Amino acid sequence: MKRKIRVQIGSSDIDLELVSRDENTYLVEDDRLGTLRVKILSVEGDKVELAINDRKYTVLLDRSSRITYVNGIPIKLLITKPHEHLTVKKSVSATKEFSSKVKVISAPLSGRIVSIKVRENDHIRKGDVILVIESMKMLNEIRSPHSGIVLKINVSEGDIVKKGQELLIIG
Known part of the structure; x- marks a missing residue:
């Protein structure tokens, strides 16, 4: 073969x-x-x-x-x-x-990505702010529920996301 x-x-x-x-x-x-x-x-x-x-x-x-x-x-x-x-x-x-x-971090609410605070290959700790979502005219800091390395970011600034949508992957 x-x-x-x-x-x-x-x-x-x-x-x-x-x-x-x-x-x-x-x-x-x-x-x-x-x-x-x-x-x-x-x-x-x-x-x-x-x-x-x-x-x-x-x-x-x-x-x-x-x-x-x-x-x-x-x-x-x-x-x-x-x-x-x-x-x-x-x-x-x-x-x-x-x-x-490997952990997938999903959007806890729907809204628009205002800023992304991490880059691929960054080391992050549980509780670090990873991005900011604007929802209903309020800015919401999204914090990492896990520590690890950012393997992949699936969204860009300005993107509209829905609750539960995959934002990034850490390992």
């Missing part, structure tokens, strides 16, 4: 060879990296948790900017020869473990 995959990370191309697949585990070979055992632990929308040679990675895919976040670090990742889609059999325990590491 050998299949070639070209992965572009930043300005570097890596030619991988998919050697075998068993359930959610793939064996991939590279001349420089050797043989890698890649296990898909969970997939939830654009969030993927995987283990490469038993080391865990959390990957967030931002399809609009083609930036991929690996453990909170942004990298440009482009698969230029996808010969096979990776399918995953969902595991309830892996999904629960994954979702406990």
Whole structure:
């Protein structure tokens, strides 16, 4: 089942060879990296948790900017020869473990984003002001309910948001 995959990370191309697949585990070979055992632990929308040679990675895919976040670090990742889609059999325990590491902060009320106080990759603490929403002519400071690193900001200043809409992701 050998299949070639070209992965572009930043300005570097890596030619991988998919050697075998068993359930959610793939064996991939590279001349420089050797043989890698890649296990898909969970997939939830654009969030993927995987283990490469038993080391865990959390990957967030931002399809609009083609930036991929690996453990909170942004990298440009482009698969230029996808010969096979990776399918995953969902595991309830892996999904629960994954979702406990990455937190989604949603809008507590509807309104307009007046200002965003954080940037991607900022370290924030529980209680820090992350953005300001204007609702019914009042300015409301939205504070982070969790500590972590800002992985992705899903809104811009001036955006109209609804209650419950995803604002940002921290990990």
